[in-house]
Amino acid sequence: MPTPRAAGPQLHLFLRTRQSVRTFGAHLVADETLERILTSATAAPSAHNRQPWRFLVLTERADKLLIADAMGARLRKDRLADGDPLEAVEADVSRSKSRIANAPVVIFVFMTMEEMDTYRDSRRQAAERTMAIQGTAMAMQNLLLAAHAEGLGACLMCAPLFCPDVIAQTLETPKEWEAQAIITVGFAETVREKKPRKTLAQVMRKRPSSP
Numbered sequence: 001m002p003t004p005r006a007a008g009p010q011l012h013l014f015l016r017t018r019q020s021v022r023t024f025g026a027h028l029v030a031d032e033t034l035e036r037i038l039t040s041a042t043a044a045p046s047a048h049n050r051q052p053w054r055f056l057v058l059t060e061r062a063d064k065l066l067i068a069d070a071m072g073a074r075l076r077k078d079r080l081a082d083g084d085p086l087e088a089v090e091a092d093v094s095r096s097k098s099r100i101a102n103a104p105v106v107i108f109v110f111m112t113m114e115e116m117d118t119y120r121d122s123r124r125q126a127a128e129r130t131m132a133i134q135g136t137a138m139a140m141q142n143l144l145l146a147a148h149a150e151g152l153g154a155c156l157m158c159a160p161l162f163c164p165d166v167i168a169q170t171l172e173t174p175k176e177w178e179a180q181a182i183i184t185v186g187f188a189e190t191v192r193e194k195k196p197r198k199t200l201a202q203v204m205r206k207r208p209s210s211p
Contacts, residue, residue, distance in 0.1 A: 014145075014148070014149070015145070017148075017194075018144060018145060018148040019191070019192075019194045019195075020154070020155040020156065021153025021154060021155055021186075021188045021191055022099055022155050022184075022192075023188070023189045023190045024102065024103055024104055024153060024184070024186030024187060024188065024189050025186065025187045025188070025189040026104075027104070027186070027187045028059075028104055029059075029104050029105050029152065029185060029186060029187075033150050033152075034057065034105060034185075036146065036150065037143060037146040037147050037150060037152075037185070038055060038057075038107075038143065038146075040142050040143070040145075040146035040149075041053070041055070041139045041140070041142045041143035041146060042139065042142075043142060044135065044138040044139040044141070044142045045135065045138055046131075046132075046134075046135030046136075046138070046139075047116070047128075047131035047132065047134070047135055048116070048117065050115045050116055050132070050135070051115075051135070052111050052112050052113065052114075052115065052116060052132040052135050052136055053109065053110070053111065053135065053136045053139040053140075054109075054110040054111070054112055054177050055107055055108070055109060055110070056107070056108040056110065056171060056173060057105065057106070057107050057108075058105070058106040058107075058108070059104070059105055059106075061101065064100055064101045064103070064106050065097075065101050066170060067100065067106075067167065067170050067171060068096070068097040068100040068101045069097065070163075070166050070167075070169075070170040071096065071097075071100070071159060071160075071163055071166055071167070072093040072096055072097050073166075074162070074163040074166050075089075075092065075093050075096060075159070075162070075163075076089055076090070076093050078162070079092065096159065099155070099157065099184060100157075100182065100184065103184035103185065103186050104185065104186035104187070105184070105185040105186060106182060106183075106184055106185075107143070107182065107183045107184075107185060108160065108167065108171065108173075108179060108181075108182055109136065109139070109140055109143075109179075109180045109181045109182070109183060110136075110173065110177035110178055110179055110180060111132050111133055111135075111136040111177075111178045111180050112132070112174075112176045112177055112178065113128075113129060113132055113176070113178075114176050116128050116129070116131070116132050133180070136180055137180075140156060140180075140181060140183065143183055144156065144183065147183075147185050151187075152185055152186060152187060152188070153185070153186060153187065153188035153191070154183055154184065154185045154186075155183065155184050156181055156182075156183055157181060157182040157183070157184065158180075158181050159182060160179035160180060160181055160182060161179070161180065161181070163179075164178060164179040167179045
């Protein structure tokens with residue numbers, strides 16, 4: 001099967017114009033559009049081709065409110081334990097709840113070690129776990145780009161890493177699923193000015209050529 005080729009300059013422009021969208025309009029995302037996005041997400045590479053990503057899609061407002069309230073309660077508890085001012089904490093909880101409850105589509109991304117290799121020593125087992133996380137992260141990037149290709153906005157939220165037990169209990173997910181992130185998806189209502197990126201010189205080093 002021949003590999004499809006995209007025009008270089010247009011593809012680079014597409015990649016560089018993707019950005020996080022946090023405010024969505026009320027328009028619903030069609031089921032077939034969502035299916036295309038998730039199918040493209042599953043085309044990501046993964047170690048041993050084990051495909052450790054799992055997705056849970058929420059579109060009903062009652063479901064989104066349920067998990068937003070549960071996560072908000074944990075956020076409030078953690079921040080108050082840190083000694084943060086109540087007013088600031090409540091503002092943070094309210095903002096987080098709004099971002100989840102008001103998104104047309106909320107996709108919870110999980111990672112599973114079920115099909116990954118197992119080792120007797122902790123060093124290699126830790127590496128195997130990292131490989132599963134890397135694969136899941138690449139699926140998330142595919143998902144974000146696929147949403148962009150559909151003319152949709154999306155935003156990655158890493159809050160599930162702080163409350164995986166709350167998510168597992170509230171959403172009744174399989175015990176092997178480990179929460180990694182939320183991706184909210186919808187038609188952009190407002191788009192902020194894109195934040196500047198670090199220059200290539202700031203993030204890359206090249207070893208000098210051998211004499």
